[in-house]
Amino acid sequence: MILQNKNSTFWAVATFVISTFFWGSGSAWAGGYYSCTSPAVLVGTSSCSDGSIAIFNADPVCPLPQTLQNHVCVTLTTSLSDDAETIFNWAEHDYPQYFSSNETTQISNPWLYRYYQKTNTYAGVNNQDKSVYVLGGVFGPSPVLVNTVANLVKVANADPSALYGVWRTSIPGAVWTSPGTYTDWLHVSTGIAVGDLIIRPDGTYIWNSYGGKSGNWVRGDSDYPVVLIDTVENKQWKVSTDSKHTGGRDIVIWDGRFLYYDGRK
Numbered sequence: 110m111i112l113q114n115k116n117s118t119f120w121a122v123a124t125f126v127i128s129t130f131f132w133g134s135g136s137a138w139a140g141g142y143y144s145c146t147s148p149a150v151l152v153g154t155s156s157c158s159d160g161s162i163a164i165f166n167a168d169p170v171c172p173l174p175q176t177l178q179n180h181v182c183v184t185l186t187t188s189l190s191d192d193a194e195t196i197f198n199w200a201e202h203d204y205p206q207y208f209s210s211n212e213t214t215q216i217s218n219p220w221l222y223r224y225y226q227k228t229n230t231y232a233g234v235n236n237q238d239k240s241v242y243v244l245g246g247v248f249g250p251s252p253v254l255v256n257t258v259a260n261l262v263k264v265a266n267a268d269p270s271a272l273y274g275v276w277r278t279s280i281p282g283a284v285w286t287s288p289g290t291y292t293d294w295l296h297v298s299t300g301i302a303v304g305d306l307i308i309r310p311d312g313t314y315i316w317n318s319y320g321g322k323s324g325n326w327v328r329g330d331s332d333y334p335v336v337l338i339d340t341v342e343n344k345q346w347k348v349s350t351d352s353k354h355t356g357g358r359d360i361v362i363w364d365g366r367f368l369y370y371d372g373r374k
Contacts, residue, residue: 141167193234198264267334276372
């Protein structure tokens, strides 16, 4: 997971430094491309196969609401614009210590971004690689890649509130058969209660299993809105309502591999 709870580290991400990055009012991604006069072709970055020097073609300045894509002005897709709004609004709601106010989204090709003056922080969506970046404040002077737009939209749309409260957890029962001499044997396991799980809205949990454990939980995605950070077993337990079997009355707690628990109120 890349997301941390509000009271811990914000995002564990890798720095993605872009040397030609300019971000601010009226600025744009400085760029362009080289070309050669036919039939010569480009060799390296700025030379032509016939020995001549390639011609530099500056990228156009695109009028709003268009944006630059592959050196051509294109109309910004509504879906990307909507996704950017979803991500920015979610970040302001869940992480006000970094994105401290509700700001208006601005466009500076190829970026959709919001600037937060109080923390001197930018949050932006790049229309070319469809990814989300942060810059300034605690994130430093170089742009930092957070994740793709598609992945963060899933996180932003995840609603963990249905999982808050006390859940009685257990290892689920099972029924299976094994071959016998004259007939198959039917085996029934009733399951084992392991203790209560308490998921709190403040990003913490207590789980009375495996000798007792507690810690922080983080946002997951729309399938598993809560992920319990388990430092005892060194696992990340994914939690979701069991809509398939119980219509959402019970929950499933899964380690992402082969272990899972049931929970009910």
